[in-house]
Amino acid sequence: MAGSGRAVKRPAAGAGVAAIEPTPAFAGGVRATASDRGGAQRNLVGWLFALPFVLIFTIFLAGPIVAALVLSFTDFGLRDLRNPLGTDFIGLDNYVELFGDATFWQSLFNTAYFVVVGVPLTLTVGLAAAVALDRGIDRFRTAFRVGYYLPVVTSIVAIAVVWRYVLNPDVGLVNMALGAVGIDGPNWLANPTLAMPAIIAMGVWRNLGFAMVVFLAGLQTIPRSLYEAAAIDGAGRWQSFRHITLPMLRPTILFMVVITTIGYLQLFEEPFVMTDGGPLDRTLSVSMYMYRQGFEFFHQGYAAAIAYVLFLLVAIVAFVQFRLLKPQA
Amino acid sequence: MTALSQGRTPPQPPAALAAAGPSRSRVDRRARLFLYLLLTIGLVLMVAPFAWMLLGSFKPQAEFLRSVPTWLPTNPTLDNYERLVARLDFPRFFFNSTVVATAVTAGNLVFSPMLGYALAKIHFTGKGVLLLLVLATLMVPASATLIPNFVLMSSLDLVNTYPGLILPFLAGPFGVFLTRQFFQGLPDELLEAARIDGAGEFRIFWTIAMPLAGPILATLGILTFLGSWNAFIYPLVMAQEPEMYTLPVALATFATGQFQADHGMLMAGSVLLVLPVLAVFILVQRWITEGIATTGLKG
Numbered sequence: 001m002a003g004s005g006r007a008v009k010r011p012a013a014g015a016g017v018a019a020i021e022p023t024p025a026f027a028g029g030v031r032a033t034a035s036d037r038g039g040a041q042r043n044l045v046g047w048l049f050a051l052p053f054v055l056i057f058t059i060f061l062a063g064p065i066v067a068a069l070v071l072s073f074t075d076f077g078l079r080d081l082r083n084p085l086g087t088d089f090i091g092l093d094n095y096v097e098l099f100g101d102a103t104f105w106q107s108l109f110n111t112a113y114f115v116v117v118g119v120p121l122t123l124t125v126g127l128a129a130a131v132a133l134d135r136g137i138d139r140f141r142t143a144f145r146v147g148y149y150l151p152v153v154t155s156i157v158a159i160a161v162v163w164r165y166v167l168n169p170d171v172g173l174v175n176m177a178l179g180a181v182g183i184d185g186p187n188w189l190a191n192p193t194l195a196m197p198a199i200i201a202m203g204v205w206r207n208l209g210f211a212m213v214v215f216l217a218g219l220q221t222i223p224r225s226l227y228e229a230a231a232i233d234g235a236g237r238w239q240s241f242r243h244i245t246l247p248m249l250r251p252t253i254l255f256m257v258v259i260t261t262i263g264y265l266q267l268f269e270e271p272f273v274m275t276d277g278g279p280l281d282r283t284l285s286v287s288m289y290m291y292r293q294g295f296e297f298f299h300q301g302y303a304a305a306i307a308y309v310l311f312l313l314v315a316i317v318a319f320v321q322f323r324l325l326k327p328q329a
Numbered sequence: 330m331t332a333l334s335q336g337r338t339p340p341q342p343p344a345a346l347a348a349a350g351p352s353r354s355r356v357d358r359r360a361r362l363f364l365y366l367l368l369t370i371g372l373v374l375m376v377a378p379f380a381w382m383l384l385g386s387f388k389p390q391a392e393f394l395r396s397v398p399t400w401l402p403t404n405p406t407l408d409n410y411e412r413l414v415a416r417l418d419f420p421r422f423f424f425n426s427t428v429v430a431t432a433v434t435a436g437n438l439v440f441s442p443m444l445g446y447a448l449a450k451i452h453f454t455g456k457g458v459l460l461l462l463v464l465a466t467l468m469v470p471a472s473a474t475l476i477p478n479f480v481l482m483s484s485l486d487l488v489n490t491y492p493g494l495i496l497p498f499l500a501g502p503f504g505v506f507l508t509r510q511f512f513q514g515l516p517d518e519l520l521e522a523a524r525i526d527g528a529g530e531f532r533i534f535w536t537i538a539m540p541l542a543g544p545i546l547a548t549l550g551i552l553t554f555l556g557s558w559n560a561f562i563y564p565l566v567m568a569q570e571p572e573m574y575t576l577p578v579a580l581a582t583f584a585t586g587q588f589q590a591d592h593g594m595l596m597a598g599s600v601l602l603v604l605p606v607l608a609v610f611i612l613v614q615r616w617i618t619e620g621i622a623t624t625g626l627k628g
Contacts, residue, residue: 045531046455053505060474153606153607155580155602168592171592173378173398266470266472307470
């Protein structure tokens, strides 16, 4: 390694093989074979550096993804925990059963509801806050940014516990405020129509700060001169936003759509703590149904099939959205 | 967020605009006041649940039976906190959360930069594949691997143990991306000088590259600790005995179980879970939001 010092240098774009050869500055006196030995040694060193990550990745992520697929073709249950390899294969039975499982479809619908309403709301509010902070005001920026970001760093479990109390019909903050203006607030989380909107509101509240911070970083890459030129041409605030901010921010927006959609598809803690999936399964998410099957009913094979459907959903969403991202990259 | 802090005074309007007259600037001022108003209402909405939590944790049980709740506790008490300690062993959960989050953070501060460094500064076969794998890691929902991991940990007898809670999270993609980005910016000459002196690659990494990465490692450490401290679904499955509960698992278990209606105690538990994190966040918020802004990723 020491002898081929320069060879380690980042190759010029597309240089490939050429980069392995010592650059002229070092060629004098360096053994010609050193570069080959250096190459093998570099491979060894590189993989040694990667080893801990690769081990953890293989054992706890890649392996389990394959194992989940295998499990989903079995009727794995509590009795099999002692002897996992003795479980029985039942082919596609779990998937067939899943297809006819009304509760599963309900959970899929609920999750889609949370994503389809929650993602645009979160990103719109986050973007509005970012634009206001970036262009509209010039003082107290840090206070607003920190305040809006507080829920992002807070445990979802704690937030869900607190919001259940905030939404409590008898002792909660929301109905106390409504009562102050003469409105008799509903029992939010026990009402089949209102429970999911309440959970979406909480999701927006928790995640808009994250969107705001990422959008703020994106906004700061837009050259001021664009806005000034537009202003000279007589463009109003809305026109500037529509024709400069939005197009320039497109990569950031798409990225946030991907990340937020993937996150929201995994909805779990909120209904787990606040509603236990109720009322009438109206807030039961796919992740929660998977947990229920796997760890309350101990149908791990069936739960693995649910997990796999979710995994594929996430993969498809990520793939489609990355295709959308690509022309911009 | 440096650009933000560099006192972004509104750009001086070009001469042509300044000539447009005073009416324009008055509209701007009114619009700005309106924005401040909106943002302040938003801020109140963001902070109100936290205030409600804190105030609720000091309310004695009797106050939760009133027909009309009040903002402030009429007879503030520490009773809720005392019960958490005396009846529910919260110090133990606090300890478990601390052990797990500390170990996970330590692992991420060594293993993730190792791969980040290799991807940035060592040219080896398979690098491209590794980078793709790291990217793919970000797309895998935790629930997809939950059941096989539970089966794996069961057969290794690691359910209800610290290693069972820690091992899978000792390295993560976020740290790899964050440090790779930083190490790519280090001048090669710096490392080559050491290579010529005969230093091994690990020594160069540990004694030259890592110390320079101090601020980025601080960001990584804080975000990893937060992520681990707040983690829920995995420890929920892996810690089934109360003595192994982490704080979120304990809080969720009590909130959905026998203490469902004990608002005061649940708020006190939430305060214990939230307050250390918020305190640290407010102290170091710049690092956190910068880390997020540069990579666009969550810890």
